[in-house]
Amino acid sequence: MPPAIMSVPCTMDLKFWPYDIQKCQITLMSGTFDGFQVNVQLFRNNSKIYLSTFTKKDHPWKILEAKKVRHAEKVEETREYFIQLNIDLTIKRNFQTFGAFVVVPSVAIPLFLMIQFILPVDHPKRLLIGFVCSLLVMMELLFIKFSLPKLGTSVPLIVSYFSECFFIVILTIVLSSVLGRLTHPTNPLLDFPPPQSVKMIMKSPLANILCVGSHASKVGLSGKALDDMETLDNRNANYSHEWLLVAKVISNMFFPENDWTELSEAISFEIKLTLYQEMEIV
Secondary structure, eight states, X not given: OOOOOOOOOOOOOOTTTTSOEEEEEEEEEOSSSOTTTOOOOOXXXXXXXXXXXXXXXXXXXXXXXXXXXXXXXXXXXXSOEEEEEEEEEEEEEXXXXXXXXXXXXXXXXXXXXXXXXXXXTTOTHHHXXXXXXXXXXXXXXXXXXXXXXXXXXXXXHHHHHHHHHHHHHHHHHHHHHHHHHHTOSSSOXXXXXXXXXXXXXXXXXXXXXXXXXXXXXXXXXXXXXXXXOOOOTTSOOOOXXXXXXXXXXXXXXXXXXXXXXXHHHHHHHHHHHHHHHHHHHO
């Protein structure tokens, strides 16, 4: 039998891509020549395959285990039989640069997004940070799209993570836009004060828990600041300072929750990959 290079399809489970370990089976059988004409035998009946001579060190796949099994398929109507050779391969993807290209950004992007929480609610750079994070996530998704194989039976964890991360980044951009418009000093979005019940809650001990106590103490329950001692009849009331308190409370409640969600998902992703590799090694 002359040497030949054959390509065979292999169904892949890409859930833990690119640390995935695949098991493929190759079946070699002659449908033209029976066992009397082509009788393939295992060398010394050894099922082990020696790969040191045929594998490359810089190949994208690393073969962990390979074995072959010989079967003789008999035809009941005739005395003929056909030799079938099954080769089982256990291969592991060799992707050394995955940590630098995917793992590090998956942790760095949520940390970068947390700057929105540190900046004031009406700071213009909050939107800029959100747009930059969205571009980074889209670049990661494009990189993964062109790196993933076309065949696969499941969605990789890293794809699910960055898809959820992109959704959260869009939410932060929308919320920053609304809060910035709500607290505009000269052209506020709303020309009426927050409801009395909302202001009562904002001036409760909840304000200290959400780190807005210094601002809440300057807001009165009448719709004006406490230090306003006179009211001009020809001037429209400006309630932006009270809506600013509401915006700060919403920001302090929303942004940390989403950033910690992204960080916890990134840590969970790393733990799952580590446990998967250890289980496969065992």
